[in-house]
Amino acid sequence: MFMNPVVIITGASRGLGLCLAERFVKAGGVVFGTSLTRKSWESARKRISDRKKFRLFLLDITREAGVKRFISKIRRICGRIDVLINCAGYVGRLAPIEDESLREFEKNIAVNLTGPFLMCKYVLPVFRARKKGWMINISSMAGKRAVPRLGAYSAGKFGLVALTQAIAKENPGGQFKCITVCPGGMNTEMRVNLFGRKDAERQQTPEFVAEKIMEIIYGRIEMESGWDIVIRHGKVTAINPLPGA
Ligand SMILES: NC(=O)c1ccc[n+]([C@@H]2O[C@H](COP(=O)([O-])OP(=O)(O)OC[C@H]3O[C@@H](n4cnc5c(N)ncnc54)[C@H](OP(=O)(O)O)[C@@H]3O)[C@@H](O)[C@H]2O)c1
Known part of the structure:
Protein backbone atom coordinates (compact mmCIF):
# COMPACT_ATOMS: atom_id res chain seq x y z
CA MET A 1 0.00 0.00 0.00
CA PHE A 2 0.94 3.61 0.42
CA MET A 3 3.76 4.89 2.61
CA ASN A 4 2.71 8.12 4.33
CA LEU A 36 -18.45 23.67 5.02
CA THR A 37 -17.98 25.77 8.18
CA ARG A 38 -15.41 26.21 10.97
CA LYS A 39 -17.91 25.36 13.72
CA SER A 40 -16.34 21.97 14.64
CA TRP A 41 -12.68 22.83 13.99
CA GLU A 42 -11.79 23.49 17.60
CA SER A 43 -13.03 20.10 18.79
CA ALA A 44 -11.51 18.39 15.73
CA ARG A 45 -8.11 19.92 16.53
CA LYS A 46 -8.38 18.83 20.14
CA ARG A 47 -8.80 15.29 18.91
CA ILE A 48 -6.01 15.47 16.28
CA SER A 49 -3.50 18.05 17.44
CA ASP A 50 -0.75 17.58 14.82
CA ARG A 51 -1.43 20.54 12.52
CA LYS A 52 1.13 19.43 9.95
CA LYS A 53 -0.52 16.05 9.50
CA PHE A 54 -4.14 17.18 9.79
CA ARG A 55 -4.98 20.34 7.89
CA LEU A 56 -8.50 21.67 7.67
CA PHE A 57 -9.86 23.73 4.78
CA LEU A 58 -13.17 25.43 4.17
CA LEU A 59 -14.66 24.02 0.99
CA ASP A 60 -18.19 23.91 -0.32
CA ILE A 61 -17.98 20.69 -2.32
CA THR A 62 -21.00 21.71 -4.41
CA ARG A 63 -19.05 24.58 -6.08
CA GLU A 64 -16.96 23.51 -9.08
CA ALA A 65 -14.48 26.40 -9.12
CA GLY A 66 -13.65 25.90 -5.43
CA VAL A 67 -13.21 22.13 -5.81
CA LYS A 68 -10.95 22.60 -8.84
CA ARG A 69 -8.79 25.16 -6.96
CA PHE A 70 -8.62 22.93 -3.88
CA ILE A 71 -7.40 19.86 -5.79
CA SER A 72 -4.78 21.94 -7.68
CA LYS A 73 -3.57 23.35 -4.36
CA ILE A 74 -3.08 19.89 -2.81
CA ARG A 75 -1.20 18.76 -5.92
CA ARG A 76 1.03 21.84 -5.66
CA ILE A 77 1.72 21.26 -1.96
CA CYS A 78 2.27 17.47 -2.06
CA GLY A 79 2.79 16.53 -5.71
CA ARG A 80 0.41 13.60 -5.28
CA ILE A 81 -2.91 12.40 -3.87
CA ASP A 82 -3.22 8.78 -2.71
CA VAL A 83 -6.70 8.57 -1.22
CA LEU A 84 -9.91 10.54 -1.72
CA ILE A 85 -12.77 9.90 0.70
CA ASN A 86 -16.04 11.61 -0.15
CA CYS A 87 -17.53 11.61 3.33
CA ALA A 88 -19.39 14.95 3.60
CA GLY A 89 -23.12 14.39 3.68
CA TYR A 90 -26.39 16.18 4.26
CA VAL A 91 -29.75 14.82 5.36
CA GLY A 92 -31.99 17.74 6.42
CA ARG A 93 -35.29 16.71 8.01
CA LEU A 94 -37.75 13.83 7.68
CA ALA A 95 -40.45 14.57 5.07
CA PRO A 96 -42.61 12.55 2.70
CA ILE A 97 -42.03 13.41 -0.96
CA GLU A 98 -45.15 15.58 -1.30
CA ASP A 99 -44.02 17.74 1.63
CA GLU A 100 -40.39 18.04 0.52
CA SER A 101 -39.42 21.46 -0.84
CA LEU A 102 -37.53 21.67 -4.12
CA ARG A 103 -34.81 23.59 -2.27
CA GLU A 104 -34.28 20.76 0.27
CA PHE A 105 -34.41 18.09 -2.46
CA GLU A 106 -31.78 19.96 -4.46
CA LYS A 107 -29.57 20.46 -1.40
CA ASN A 108 -29.60 16.71 -0.70
CA ILE A 109 -28.60 15.95 -4.28
CA ALA A 110 -25.99 18.72 -4.30
CA VAL A 111 -24.12 17.63 -1.16
CA ASN A 112 -24.58 13.85 -1.43
CA LEU A 113 -24.07 13.47 -5.20
CA THR A 114 -22.91 16.60 -7.04
CA GLY A 115 -20.14 17.25 -4.48
CA PRO A 116 -18.63 13.74 -4.76
CA PHE A 117 -18.99 13.97 -8.57
CA LEU A 118 -16.91 17.17 -8.60
CA MET A 119 -14.27 15.77 -6.24
CA CYS A 120 -13.96 12.56 -8.33
CA LYS A 121 -13.88 14.54 -11.59
CA TYR A 122 -10.80 16.53 -10.50
CA VAL A 123 -8.99 13.69 -8.71
CA LEU A 124 -9.47 11.11 -11.49
CA PRO A 125 -6.74 12.54 -13.80
CA VAL A 126 -4.30 12.48 -10.85
CA PHE A 127 -4.99 8.79 -10.13
CA ARG A 128 -4.93 7.88 -13.83
CA ALA A 129 -1.53 9.52 -14.33
CA ARG A 130 -0.03 7.81 -11.25
CA LYS A 131 -1.81 4.51 -12.00
CA LYS A 132 -2.78 4.21 -8.36
CA GLY A 133 -5.12 5.57 -5.73
CA TRP A 134 -8.22 4.84 -3.68
CA MET A 135 -11.50 6.69 -4.15
CA ILE A 136 -14.02 5.89 -1.42
CA ASN A 137 -17.55 7.21 -1.70
CA ILE A 138 -19.53 7.14 1.54
CA SER A 139 -23.12 6.32 0.67
CA SER A 140 -25.52 4.70 3.16
CA MET A 141 -27.90 1.79 3.70
CA ALA A 142 -30.31 4.42 2.31
CA GLY A 143 -28.32 4.12 -0.93
CA LYS A 144 -29.14 0.39 -1.14
CA ARG A 145 -32.82 0.50 -0.18
CA ALA A 146 -34.80 3.74 0.06
CA VAL A 147 -35.87 5.03 3.46
CA PRO A 148 -39.38 6.53 3.65
CA ARG A 149 -39.37 10.27 4.53
CA LEU A 150 -35.74 10.36 3.42
CA GLY A 151 -36.53 10.22 -0.31
CA ALA A 152 -34.19 13.02 -1.36
CA TYR A 153 -31.32 11.66 0.76
CA SER A 154 -31.93 8.11 -0.54
CA ALA A 155 -31.97 9.32 -4.15
CA GLY A 156 -28.63 11.09 -3.67
CA LYS A 157 -27.06 8.08 -1.97
CA PHE A 158 -28.36 5.63 -4.64
CA GLY A 159 -26.86 8.01 -7.21
CA LEU A 160 -23.50 7.80 -5.48
CA VAL A 161 -23.45 4.00 -5.89
CA ALA A 162 -24.09 4.54 -9.62
CA LEU A 163 -21.33 7.18 -9.85
CA THR A 164 -18.84 4.73 -8.30
CA GLN A 165 -19.88 1.96 -10.69
CA ALA A 166 -19.55 4.27 -13.72
CA ILE A 167 -16.04 5.38 -12.64
CA ALA A 168 -15.01 1.72 -12.20
CA LYS A 169 -16.36 0.76 -15.64
CA GLU A 170 -14.71 3.74 -17.33
CA ASN A 171 -11.36 2.88 -15.72
CA PRO A 172 -10.90 -0.89 -15.98
CA GLY A 173 -7.59 -2.61 -15.36
CA GLY A 174 -7.37 -2.19 -11.60
CA GLN A 175 -4.74 0.58 -11.59
CA PHE A 176 -6.73 2.54 -9.05
CA LYS A 177 -9.89 1.67 -7.19
CA CYS A 178 -13.20 3.41 -6.66
CA ILE A 179 -15.63 1.78 -4.21
CA THR A 180 -18.77 2.67 -2.25
CA VAL A 181 -19.13 2.20 1.50
CA CYS A 182 -22.73 1.92 2.73
CA PRO A 183 -22.93 2.29 6.50
CA GLY A 184 -26.08 1.69 8.50
CA GLY A 185 -26.88 4.16 11.29
CA MET A 186 -23.88 5.63 13.15
CA ASN A 187 -23.75 7.52 16.42
CA THR A 188 -22.93 10.99 15.02
CA GLU A 189 -24.45 14.48 15.00
CA MET A 190 -26.30 13.65 11.77
CA ARG A 191 -28.16 10.78 13.45
CA VAL A 192 -28.79 12.79 16.66
CA ASN A 193 -30.33 15.64 14.64
CA LEU A 194 -32.54 13.27 12.69
CA PHE A 195 -33.74 10.70 15.25
CA GLY A 196 -32.60 12.02 18.66
CA ARG A 197 -29.78 11.13 21.04
CA LYS A 198 -31.31 7.92 22.46
CA ASP A 199 -31.64 6.44 19.00
CA ALA A 200 -28.12 7.59 18.02
CA GLU A 201 -26.60 5.88 21.07
CA ARG A 202 -28.04 2.55 19.86
CA GLN A 203 -26.21 2.83 16.51
CA GLN A 204 -22.76 1.53 15.59
CA THR A 205 -19.83 3.87 16.22
CA PRO A 206 -18.18 5.83 13.41
CA GLU A 207 -14.87 4.50 14.81
CA PHE A 208 -15.95 0.95 13.86
CA VAL A 209 -16.86 1.98 10.31
CA ALA A 210 -13.58 3.93 9.98
CA GLU A 211 -11.66 0.83 11.07
CA LYS A 212 -13.33 -1.29 8.36
CA ILE A 213 -12.46 1.34 5.74
CA MET A 214 -8.80 1.21 6.86
CA GLU A 215 -8.93 -2.60 6.53
CA ILE A 216 -10.11 -2.18 2.93
CA ILE A 217 -7.41 0.32 2.03
CA TYR A 218 -4.65 -1.72 3.69
CA GLY A 219 -5.83 -4.92 1.96
CA ARG A 220 -7.24 -6.81 4.94
CA ILE A 221 -10.72 -6.73 3.38
CA GLU A 222 -10.45 -7.41 -0.35
CA MET A 223 -12.50 -5.22 -2.65
CA GLU A 224 -12.30 -4.56 -6.38
CA SER A 225 -13.17 -1.33 -8.15
CA GLY A 226 -16.90 -0.65 -8.44
CA TRP A 227 -17.81 -2.90 -5.51
CA ASP A 228 -19.82 -1.76 -2.52
CA ILE A 229 -19.71 -2.84 1.11
CA VAL A 230 -22.52 -2.66 3.66
CA ILE A 231 -21.45 -2.10 7.30
CA ARG A 232 -24.40 -2.40 9.63
CA HIS A 233 -24.98 -2.98 13.36
CA GLY A 234 -21.22 -3.27 13.91
CA LYS A 235 -20.71 -5.95 11.22
CA VAL A 236 -19.84 -6.21 7.54
CA THR A 237 -23.16 -7.60 6.28
CA ALA A 238 -22.53 -7.63 2.52
CA ILE A 239 -19.85 -7.07 -0.10
CA ASN A 240 -21.40 -6.66 -3.55
CA PRO A 241 -19.39 -6.97 -6.77
CA LEU A 242 -19.71 -4.58 -9.71
CA PRO A 243 -22.74 -5.61 -11.77
CA GLY A 244 -21.77 -6.53 -15.36
CA ALA A 245 -22.51 -4.62 -18.54
N1 LIG B 1 -24.72 9.16 10.72
C1 LIG B 1 -25.35 8.18 10.14
O1 LIG B 1 -26.20 7.50 10.75
C2 LIG B 1 -25.02 7.80 8.72
C3 LIG B 1 -25.50 6.57 8.23
C4 LIG B 1 -25.17 6.20 6.93
C5 LIG B 1 -24.40 7.04 6.14
N2 LIG B 1 -23.95 8.22 6.63
C6 LIG B 1 -23.12 9.05 5.76
O2 LIG B 1 -21.80 9.04 6.30
C7 LIG B 1 -21.16 10.29 6.00
C8 LIG B 1 -20.65 10.90 7.29
O3 LIG B 1 -21.78 11.12 8.12
P1 LIG B 1 -21.67 11.73 9.58
O4 LIG B 1 -22.82 11.22 10.33
O5 LIG B 1 -20.29 11.58 10.08
O6 LIG B 1 -21.97 13.28 9.24
P2 LIG B 1 -21.93 14.58 10.14
O7 LIG B 1 -21.48 14.26 11.53
O8 LIG B 1 -23.26 15.24 9.96
O9 LIG B 1 -20.79 15.46 9.38
C9 LIG B 1 -21.04 15.96 8.11
C10 LIG B 1 -19.78 16.62 7.56
O10 LIG B 1 -20.04 17.05 6.21
C11 LIG B 1 -19.68 18.44 6.08
N3 LIG B 1 -20.50 19.10 5.05
C12 LIG B 1 -21.83 19.23 4.99
N4 LIG B 1 -22.19 19.91 3.88
C13 LIG B 1 -21.05 20.21 3.21
C14 LIG B 1 -20.73 20.90 1.99
N5 LIG B 1 -21.67 21.45 1.20
N6 LIG B 1 -19.44 21.03 1.63
C15 LIG B 1 -18.47 20.49 2.40
N7 LIG B 1 -18.69 19.83 3.56
C16 LIG B 1 -19.97 19.70 3.96
C17 LIG B 1 -19.91 19.00 7.49
O11 LIG B 1 -19.22 20.25 7.65
P3 LIG B 1 -19.65 21.28 8.83
O12 LIG B 1 -19.04 20.76 10.10
O13 LIG B 1 -19.06 22.57 8.42
O14 LIG B 1 -21.15 21.32 8.86
C18 LIG B 1 -19.35 17.86 8.34
O15 LIG B 1 -17.94 17.91 8.36
C19 LIG B 1 -22.20 11.15 5.29
O16 LIG B 1 -22.01 11.06 3.89
C20 LIG B 1 -23.52 10.51 5.68
O17 LIG B 1 -24.53 10.74 4.72
C21 LIG B 1 -24.24 8.63 7.90
Missing part, protein backbone atom coordinates in the same frame (compact mmCIF):
# COMPACT_ATOMS: atom_id res chain seq x y z
CA PRO A 5 -0.39 8.54 2.17
CA VAL A 6 -1.70 11.94 1.12
CA VAL A 7 -5.40 11.76 1.93
CA ILE A 8 -8.28 14.08 1.12
CA ILE A 9 -11.38 13.66 3.29
CA THR A 10 -14.46 15.81 2.78
CA GLY A 11 -16.56 16.34 5.90
CA ALA A 12 -13.51 15.76 8.13
CA SER A 13 -14.50 18.20 10.89
CA ARG A 14 -16.65 15.69 12.79
CA GLY A 15 -18.38 12.30 12.66
CA LEU A 16 -17.04 9.56 10.40
CA GLY A 17 -14.75 11.94 8.48
CA LEU A 18 -12.93 12.96 11.66
CA CYS A 19 -12.53 9.31 12.76
CA LEU A 20 -11.02 8.50 9.37
CA ALA A 21 -8.65 11.48 9.62
CA GLU A 22 -7.49 10.24 13.03
CA ARG A 23 -6.83 6.74 11.68
CA PHE A 24 -4.80 8.03 8.71
CA VAL A 25 -2.71 10.38 10.86
CA LYS A 26 -1.95 7.45 13.19
CA ALA A 27 -0.93 5.42 10.13
CA GLY A 28 1.61 8.11 9.14
CA GLY A 29 -0.53 9.89 6.57
CA VAL A 30 -1.09 13.57 5.87
CA VAL A 31 -4.78 14.47 5.83
CA PHE A 32 -6.29 17.42 4.02
CA GLY A 33 -9.76 17.62 5.54
CA THR A 34 -12.59 19.85 4.42
CA SER A 35 -15.81 21.12 5.92
Whole structure:
Protein backbone atom coordinates (compact mmCIF):
# COMPACT_ATOMS: atom_id res chain seq x y z
CA MET A 1 0.00 0.00 0.00
CA PHE A 2 0.94 3.61 0.42
CA MET A 3 3.76 4.89 2.61
CA ASN A 4 2.71 8.12 4.33
CA PRO A 5 -0.39 8.54 2.17
CA VAL A 6 -1.70 11.94 1.12
CA VAL A 7 -5.40 11.76 1.93
CA ILE A 8 -8.28 14.08 1.12
CA ILE A 9 -11.38 13.66 3.29
CA THR A 10 -14.46 15.81 2.78
CA GLY A 11 -16.56 16.34 5.90
CA ALA A 12 -13.51 15.76 8.13
CA SER A 13 -14.50 18.20 10.89
CA ARG A 14 -16.65 15.69 12.79
CA GLY A 15 -18.38 12.30 12.66
CA LEU A 16 -17.04 9.56 10.40
CA GLY A 17 -14.75 11.94 8.48
CA LEU A 18 -12.93 12.96 11.66
CA CYS A 19 -12.53 9.31 12.76
CA LEU A 20 -11.02 8.50 9.37
CA ALA A 21 -8.65 11.48 9.62
CA GLU A 22 -7.49 10.24 13.03
CA ARG A 23 -6.83 6.74 11.68
CA PHE A 24 -4.80 8.03 8.71
CA VAL A 25 -2.71 10.38 10.86
CA LYS A 26 -1.95 7.45 13.19
CA ALA A 27 -0.93 5.42 10.13
CA GLY A 28 1.61 8.11 9.14
CA GLY A 29 -0.53 9.89 6.57
CA VAL A 30 -1.09 13.57 5.87
CA VAL A 31 -4.78 14.47 5.83
CA PHE A 32 -6.29 17.42 4.02
CA GLY A 33 -9.76 17.62 5.54
CA THR A 34 -12.59 19.85 4.42
CA SER A 35 -15.81 21.12 5.92
CA LEU A 36 -18.45 23.67 5.02
CA THR A 37 -17.98 25.77 8.18
CA ARG A 38 -15.41 26.21 10.97
CA LYS A 39 -17.91 25.36 13.72
CA SER A 40 -16.34 21.97 14.64
CA TRP A 41 -12.68 22.83 13.99
CA GLU A 42 -11.79 23.49 17.60
CA SER A 43 -13.03 20.10 18.79
CA ALA A 44 -11.51 18.39 15.73
CA ARG A 45 -8.11 19.92 16.53
CA LYS A 46 -8.38 18.83 20.14
CA ARG A 47 -8.80 15.29 18.91
CA ILE A 48 -6.01 15.47 16.28
CA SER A 49 -3.50 18.05 17.44
CA ASP A 50 -0.75 17.58 14.82
CA ARG A 51 -1.43 20.54 12.52
CA LYS A 52 1.13 19.43 9.95
CA LYS A 53 -0.52 16.05 9.50
CA PHE A 54 -4.14 17.18 9.79
CA ARG A 55 -4.98 20.34 7.89
CA LEU A 56 -8.50 21.67 7.67
CA PHE A 57 -9.86 23.73 4.78
CA LEU A 58 -13.17 25.43 4.17
CA LEU A 59 -14.66 24.02 0.99
CA ASP A 60 -18.19 23.91 -0.32
CA ILE A 61 -17.98 20.69 -2.32
CA THR A 62 -21.00 21.71 -4.41
CA ARG A 63 -19.05 24.58 -6.08
CA GLU A 64 -16.96 23.51 -9.08
CA ALA A 65 -14.48 26.40 -9.12
CA GLY A 66 -13.65 25.90 -5.43
CA VAL A 67 -13.21 22.13 -5.81
CA LYS A 68 -10.95 22.60 -8.84
CA ARG A 69 -8.79 25.16 -6.96
CA PHE A 70 -8.62 22.93 -3.88
CA ILE A 71 -7.40 19.86 -5.79
CA SER A 72 -4.78 21.94 -7.68
CA LYS A 73 -3.57 23.35 -4.36
CA ILE A 74 -3.08 19.89 -2.81
CA ARG A 75 -1.20 18.76 -5.92
CA ARG A 76 1.03 21.84 -5.66
CA ILE A 77 1.72 21.26 -1.96
CA CYS A 78 2.27 17.47 -2.06
CA GLY A 79 2.79 16.53 -5.71
CA ARG A 80 0.41 13.60 -5.28
CA ILE A 81 -2.91 12.40 -3.87
CA ASP A 82 -3.22 8.78 -2.71
CA VAL A 83 -6.70 8.57 -1.22
CA LEU A 84 -9.91 10.54 -1.72
CA ILE A 85 -12.77 9.90 0.70
CA ASN A 86 -16.04 11.61 -0.15
CA CYS A 87 -17.53 11.61 3.33
CA ALA A 88 -19.39 14.95 3.60
CA GLY A 89 -23.12 14.39 3.68
CA TYR A 90 -26.39 16.18 4.26
CA VAL A 91 -29.75 14.82 5.36
CA GLY A 92 -31.99 17.74 6.42
CA ARG A 93 -35.29 16.71 8.01
CA LEU A 94 -37.75 13.83 7.68
CA ALA A 95 -40.45 14.57 5.07
CA PRO A 96 -42.61 12.55 2.70
CA ILE A 97 -42.03 13.41 -0.96
CA GLU A 98 -45.15 15.58 -1.30
CA ASP A 99 -44.02 17.74 1.63
CA GLU A 100 -40.39 18.04 0.52
CA SER A 101 -39.42 21.46 -0.84
CA LEU A 102 -37.53 21.67 -4.12
CA ARG A 103 -34.81 23.59 -2.27
CA GLU A 104 -34.28 20.76 0.27
CA PHE A 105 -34.41 18.09 -2.46
CA GLU A 106 -31.78 19.96 -4.46
CA LYS A 107 -29.57 20.46 -1.40
CA ASN A 108 -29.60 16.71 -0.70
CA ILE A 109 -28.60 15.95 -4.28
CA ALA A 110 -25.99 18.72 -4.30
CA VAL A 111 -24.12 17.63 -1.16
CA ASN A 112 -24.58 13.85 -1.43
CA LEU A 113 -24.07 13.47 -5.20
CA THR A 114 -22.91 16.60 -7.04
CA GLY A 115 -20.14 17.25 -4.48
CA PRO A 116 -18.63 13.74 -4.76
CA PHE A 117 -18.99 13.97 -8.57
CA LEU A 118 -16.91 17.17 -8.60
CA MET A 119 -14.27 15.77 -6.24
CA CYS A 120 -13.96 12.56 -8.33
CA LYS A 121 -13.88 14.54 -11.59
CA TYR A 122 -10.80 16.53 -10.50
CA VAL A 123 -8.99 13.69 -8.71
CA LEU A 124 -9.47 11.11 -11.49
CA PRO A 125 -6.74 12.54 -13.80
CA VAL A 126 -4.30 12.48 -10.85
CA PHE A 127 -4.99 8.79 -10.13
CA ARG A 128 -4.93 7.88 -13.83
CA ALA A 129 -1.53 9.52 -14.33
CA ARG A 130 -0.03 7.81 -11.25
CA LYS A 131 -1.81 4.51 -12.00
CA LYS A 132 -2.78 4.21 -8.36
CA GLY A 133 -5.12 5.57 -5.73
CA TRP A 134 -8.22 4.84 -3.68
CA MET A 135 -11.50 6.69 -4.15
CA ILE A 136 -14.02 5.89 -1.42
CA ASN A 137 -17.55 7.21 -1.70
CA ILE A 138 -19.53 7.14 1.54
CA SER A 139 -23.12 6.32 0.67
CA SER A 140 -25.52 4.70 3.16
CA MET A 141 -27.90 1.79 3.70
CA ALA A 142 -30.31 4.42 2.31
CA GLY A 143 -28.32 4.12 -0.93
CA LYS A 144 -29.14 0.39 -1.14
CA ARG A 145 -32.82 0.50 -0.18
CA ALA A 146 -34.80 3.74 0.06
CA VAL A 147 -35.87 5.03 3.46
CA PRO A 148 -39.38 6.53 3.65
CA ARG A 149 -39.37 10.27 4.53
CA LEU A 150 -35.74 10.36 3.42
CA GLY A 151 -36.53 10.22 -0.31
CA ALA A 152 -34.19 13.02 -1.36
CA TYR A 153 -31.32 11.66 0.76
CA SER A 154 -31.93 8.11 -0.54
CA ALA A 155 -31.97 9.32 -4.15
CA GLY A 156 -28.63 11.09 -3.67
CA LYS A 157 -27.06 8.08 -1.97
CA PHE A 158 -28.36 5.63 -4.64
CA GLY A 159 -26.86 8.01 -7.21
CA LEU A 160 -23.50 7.80 -5.48
CA VAL A 161 -23.45 4.00 -5.89
CA ALA A 162 -24.09 4.54 -9.62
CA LEU A 163 -21.33 7.18 -9.85
CA THR A 164 -18.84 4.73 -8.30
CA GLN A 165 -19.88 1.96 -10.69
CA ALA A 166 -19.55 4.27 -13.72
CA ILE A 167 -16.04 5.38 -12.64
CA ALA A 168 -15.01 1.72 -12.20
CA LYS A 169 -16.36 0.76 -15.64
CA GLU A 170 -14.71 3.74 -17.33
CA ASN A 171 -11.36 2.88 -15.72
CA PRO A 172 -10.90 -0.89 -15.98
CA GLY A 173 -7.59 -2.61 -15.36
CA GLY A 174 -7.37 -2.19 -11.60
CA GLN A 175 -4.74 0.58 -11.59
CA PHE A 176 -6.73 2.54 -9.05
CA LYS A 177 -9.89 1.67 -7.19
CA CYS A 178 -13.20 3.41 -6.66
CA ILE A 179 -15.63 1.78 -4.21
CA THR A 180 -18.77 2.67 -2.25
CA VAL A 181 -19.13 2.20 1.50
CA CYS A 182 -22.73 1.92 2.73
CA PRO A 183 -22.93 2.29 6.50
CA GLY A 184 -26.08 1.69 8.50
CA GLY A 185 -26.88 4.16 11.29
CA MET A 186 -23.88 5.63 13.15
CA ASN A 187 -23.75 7.52 16.42
CA THR A 188 -22.93 10.99 15.02
CA GLU A 189 -24.45 14.48 15.00
CA MET A 190 -26.30 13.65 11.77
CA ARG A 191 -28.16 10.78 13.45
CA VAL A 192 -28.79 12.79 16.66
CA ASN A 193 -30.33 15.64 14.64
CA LEU A 194 -32.54 13.27 12.69
CA PHE A 195 -33.74 10.70 15.25
CA GLY A 196 -32.60 12.02 18.66
CA ARG A 197 -29.78 11.13 21.04
CA LYS A 198 -31.31 7.92 22.46
CA ASP A 199 -31.64 6.44 19.00
CA ALA A 200 -28.12 7.59 18.02
CA GLU A 201 -26.60 5.88 21.07
CA ARG A 202 -28.04 2.55 19.86
CA GLN A 203 -26.21 2.83 16.51
CA GLN A 204 -22.76 1.53 15.59
CA THR A 205 -19.83 3.87 16.22
CA PRO A 206 -18.18 5.83 13.41
CA GLU A 207 -14.87 4.50 14.81
CA PHE A 208 -15.95 0.95 13.86
CA VAL A 209 -16.86 1.98 10.31
CA ALA A 210 -13.58 3.93 9.98
CA GLU A 211 -11.66 0.83 11.07
CA LYS A 212 -13.33 -1.29 8.36
CA ILE A 213 -12.46 1.34 5.74
CA MET A 214 -8.80 1.21 6.86
CA GLU A 215 -8.93 -2.60 6.53
CA ILE A 216 -10.11 -2.18 2.93
CA ILE A 217 -7.41 0.32 2.03
CA TYR A 218 -4.65 -1.72 3.69
CA GLY A 219 -5.83 -4.92 1.96
CA ARG A 220 -7.24 -6.81 4.94
CA ILE A 221 -10.72 -6.73 3.38
CA GLU A 222 -10.45 -7.41 -0.35
CA MET A 223 -12.50 -5.22 -2.65
CA GLU A 224 -12.30 -4.56 -6.38
CA SER A 225 -13.17 -1.33 -8.15
CA GLY A 226 -16.90 -0.65 -8.44
CA TRP A 227 -17.81 -2.90 -5.51
CA ASP A 228 -19.82 -1.76 -2.52
CA ILE A 229 -19.71 -2.84 1.11
CA VAL A 230 -22.52 -2.66 3.66
CA ILE A 231 -21.45 -2.10 7.30
CA ARG A 232 -24.40 -2.40 9.63
CA HIS A 233 -24.98 -2.98 13.36
CA GLY A 234 -21.22 -3.27 13.91
CA LYS A 235 -20.71 -5.95 11.22
CA VAL A 236 -19.84 -6.21 7.54
CA THR A 237 -23.16 -7.60 6.28
CA ALA A 238 -22.53 -7.63 2.52
CA ILE A 239 -19.85 -7.07 -0.10
CA ASN A 240 -21.40 -6.66 -3.55
CA PRO A 241 -19.39 -6.97 -6.77
CA LEU A 242 -19.71 -4.58 -9.71
CA PRO A 243 -22.74 -5.61 -11.77
CA GLY A 244 -21.77 -6.53 -15.36
CA ALA A 245 -22.51 -4.62 -18.54
N1 LIG B 1 -24.72 9.16 10.72
C1 LIG B 1 -25.35 8.18 10.14
O1 LIG B 1 -26.20 7.50 10.75
C2 LIG B 1 -25.02 7.80 8.72
C3 LIG B 1 -25.50 6.57 8.23
C4 LIG B 1 -25.17 6.20 6.93
C5 LIG B 1 -24.40 7.04 6.14
N2 LIG B 1 -23.95 8.22 6.63
C6 LIG B 1 -23.12 9.05 5.76
O2 LIG B 1 -21.80 9.04 6.30
C7 LIG B 1 -21.16 10.29 6.00
C8 LIG B 1 -20.65 10.90 7.29
O3 LIG B 1 -21.78 11.12 8.12
P1 LIG B 1 -21.67 11.73 9.58
O4 LIG B 1 -22.82 11.22 10.33
O5 LIG B 1 -20.29 11.58 10.08
O6 LIG B 1 -21.97 13.28 9.24
P2 LIG B 1 -21.93 14.58 10.14
O7 LIG B 1 -21.48 14.26 11.53
O8 LIG B 1 -23.26 15.24 9.96
O9 LIG B 1 -20.79 15.46 9.38
C9 LIG B 1 -21.04 15.96 8.11
C10 LIG B 1 -19.78 16.62 7.56
O10 LIG B 1 -20.04 17.05 6.21
C11 LIG B 1 -19.68 18.44 6.08
N3 LIG B 1 -20.50 19.10 5.05
C12 LIG B 1 -21.83 19.23 4.99
N4 LIG B 1 -22.19 19.91 3.88
C13 LIG B 1 -21.05 20.21 3.21
C14 LIG B 1 -20.73 20.90 1.99
N5 LIG B 1 -21.67 21.45 1.20
N6 LIG B 1 -19.44 21.03 1.63
C15 LIG B 1 -18.47 20.49 2.40
N7 LIG B 1 -18.69 19.83 3.56
C16 LIG B 1 -19.97 19.70 3.96
C17 LIG B 1 -19.91 19.00 7.49
O11 LIG B 1 -19.22 20.25 7.65
P3 LIG B 1 -19.65 21.28 8.83
O12 LIG B 1 -19.04 20.76 10.10
O13 LIG B 1 -19.06 22.57 8.42
O14 LIG B 1 -21.15 21.32 8.86
C18 LIG B 1 -19.35 17.86 8.34
O15 LIG B 1 -17.94 17.91 8.36
C19 LIG B 1 -22.20 11.15 5.29
O16 LIG B 1 -22.01 11.06 3.89
C20 LIG B 1 -23.52 10.51 5.68
O17 LIG B 1 -24.53 10.74 4.72
C21 LIG B 1 -24.24 8.63 7.90
